[in-house]
Amino acid sequence: MESFGSIECFVRSAEGGSFAEAARHLSLTPAAVGKSVAKLEARLGVRLFQRSTRRLTLTEAGKLFLEEVSGSLTTIQNAVANLASAEGRPVGTLKVSMGTVFGNRYVVPLLGEFLKRFPDINPDWHFDNRQVDLIGQGFDAAIGGGFELPQGVVARKLAPAHRILLASPEYLAKRKPVVAPEDLSVCNGILIRSPQTG
Structure with missing residues (x-):
């Protein structure tokens, strides 16, 4: 795994066209930037x-390499900045x-009260009567029943x-009494079916 610092030195050098320009941006010396990029090249085995x-x-x-890492570098820098500015408050x-x-x-x-208490939270709440793939669809939490929980996911009974x-x-006066679940098969009804099982 390459160090974040080496990759940042590479990206800033590519953007600025020189180690000196990257050094000014990163508050380092041009020699330190050049050495960091050289180590990165040695570890990657390419110029x-x-x-x-x-x-x-x-x-x-x-x-x-620049195409592959520059977007990720920006994402990581934004994440670090968001955490630093949050001062321990929930954010995101x-x-x-x-x-x-x-x-x-x-x-x-x-x-309303939730947003007053946690103003830096952006609620992305999905109201739907279906099972979701918590991990695959990127959900932080789900409230409901019948979920298949992936390993490591915690569930609590609400x-x-x-x-x-x-x-x-x-209706009941016109029919035989319903005494067992099987008796429901001959009854008319408005049914809610599970989309997963029918």
Whole structure:
């Protein structure tokens, strides 16, 4: 794994066209930047720059490496800056999946107070009655039942979910009594089907 400092020296040198320009940006000496880039080249086993007395020019390998790492470097720098500026406060996007009824009834009423308490959180809340792939879809949390939990994911019981079967007295008066679950197969009804199992 290459050090963050060496990669940053490489990117700044490529952007500025010289070790001196990168050194000014990084508050280092040009010699320190040059040495860091040389170590990076040695570890990678390729030349990243063609050096002349006036300018640095990227080699083909250098161009390819720069394309691969420059976006990631910006992402890492932004992440470090966000953590540093947060001063220990929660910050960033909180992506949560929850059922529509539960979310509307119990979570949405708490949103105003939540945002007052945690103003640096950007809620990305998904109200949907379906299972989600917590890891694959990038969810931080999910509220619901029937999730297959990947290894390392923690679950906590919030409350029991009760299902109640209802029928009007008029409907029941015209049918044989329902005494066992199998008796429901001959009843008319408005059913909620699981999209996963049918």
